[in-house]
Amino acid sequence: MIGSFLNAVIYRLPNNVSMKRTRSHCPSCDKLIFWYENIPILSYLFLRGKCSGCKTRISIQYPIVELISGIAGLLLMPKTFSYMNLFFFVFYFSVFECFLALFIIDLKHKILPNSINIYLAILLLIFGLIRFPVTHVIFGGGIGLLFPLGFTYLFYLIKGKVGLGGGDIKLWGALGLYLGIKGIVINIFFSCFLGSIIGVSYIVIKKMDKSQAIPFGPFIIIVSFVQIFFPSYFNEITRLVVGF
Numbered sequence: 001m002i003g004s005f006l007n008a009v010i011y012r013l014p015n016n017v018s019m020k021r022t023r024s025h026c027p028s029c030d031k032l033i034f035w036y037e038n039i040p041i042l043s044y045l046f047l048r049g050k051c052s053g054c055k056t057r058i059s060i061q062y063p064i065v066e067l068i069s070g071i072a073g074l075l076l077m078p079k080t081f082s083y084m085n086l087f088f089f090v091f092y093f094s095v096f097e098c099f100l101a102l103f104i105i106d107l108k109h110k111i112l113p114n115s116i117n118i119y120l121a122i123l124l125l126i127f128g129l130i131r132f133p134v135t136h137v138i139f140g141g142g143i144g145l146l147f148p149l150g151f152t153y154l155f156y157l158i159k160g161k162v163g164l165g166g167g168d169i170k171l172w173g174a175l176g177l178y179l180g181i182k183g184i185v186i187n188i189f190f191s192c193f194l195g196s197i198i199g200v201s202y203i204v205i206k207k208m209d210k211s212q213a214i215p216f217g218p219f220i221i222i223v224s225f226v227q228i229f230f231p232s233y234f235n236e237i238t239r240l241v242v243g244f
C-alpha cells in the first residue's frame with residue numbers, strides 16, 4: 001500500500017498535481033479508477049496492464065514499485081518486537097522509500113524534488129542525532145552541502161557551466177547528517193566515480209552526446225543505499241578501494 005502511495009508521489013510531485021484528496025484517474029481517458037482497480041500488484045494483473053476504459057497500457061513501473069516496496073518492508077521487518085525495533089523499522093523503510101522515489105523521479109524528470117529532500121533530511125537528522133555525536137551530524141551535513149557547492153562554483157568559474165544540480169547538492173547535505181564527514185566525502189567520490197563510468201560508457205556507445213546532462217541522483221542513491229543498508233559490506237569495499 002505504501003508502494004502504491006509512492007507511485008502517486010512519483011507521478012504527482014514532478015507534474016505538480018496536488019497530493020490532496022483527488023481521486024486517481026487514468027491520465028489518458030480521465031476515467032476514475034475504482035477501488036478494486038487500485039489494489040497493489042493484483043489489479044495490474046487483473047487488468048492485464050491496461051486501463052479498463054481506454055485500454056491504454058499502464059506502466060510496468062506501478063507494479064514494480066509496489067513489489068519492491070513490499071519486499072523491502074518484509075526484509076526490513078524486525079524479527080522480535082520492541083518499540084525500539086519498530087522505530088528503526090520506520091526509519092529504514094522510510095529512507096528506502098525516499099530513495100526509491102528520488103531514483104525514479106530523477107531518471108524520468110531529471111529533478112530531485114525539494115519536498116522529498118527535506119523529508120529525508122528530517123529523518124536523517126533525527127536518527128543521526130540518536131546514533132552519533134552532535135558534531136558528526138553537524139559537520140557531516142555542512143560538508144555534504146558546502147563541498148559539492150564549492151566544487152560546482154569552481155567548475156562554473158572554469159567552464160562557465162553549472163555542473164551539478166541544486167537537488168544533488170541538497171541531497172548530499174541531507175545524507176551528510178547521517179553519514180558524517182568521512183561517510184559523505186566517500187559518498188561524493190564514489191558517486192562521481194560511478195557517474196563518470198556510466199556517463200563515459202553511454203557516450204562511447206553513442207546513446208548520448210557529450211553536451212547532454214545525465215541525472216546524477218541515481219548514482220548518489222546507489223552508493224548511499226549500500227552505505228546505509230549494508231554498512232559493513234560498504235566499509236569492506238572502501239578498505240579495498242581507498243585503503244582506510
Ligand SMILES: [Zn+2]
Binds near residue numbers: 026029030031055
Ligand atoms: Zn484510460
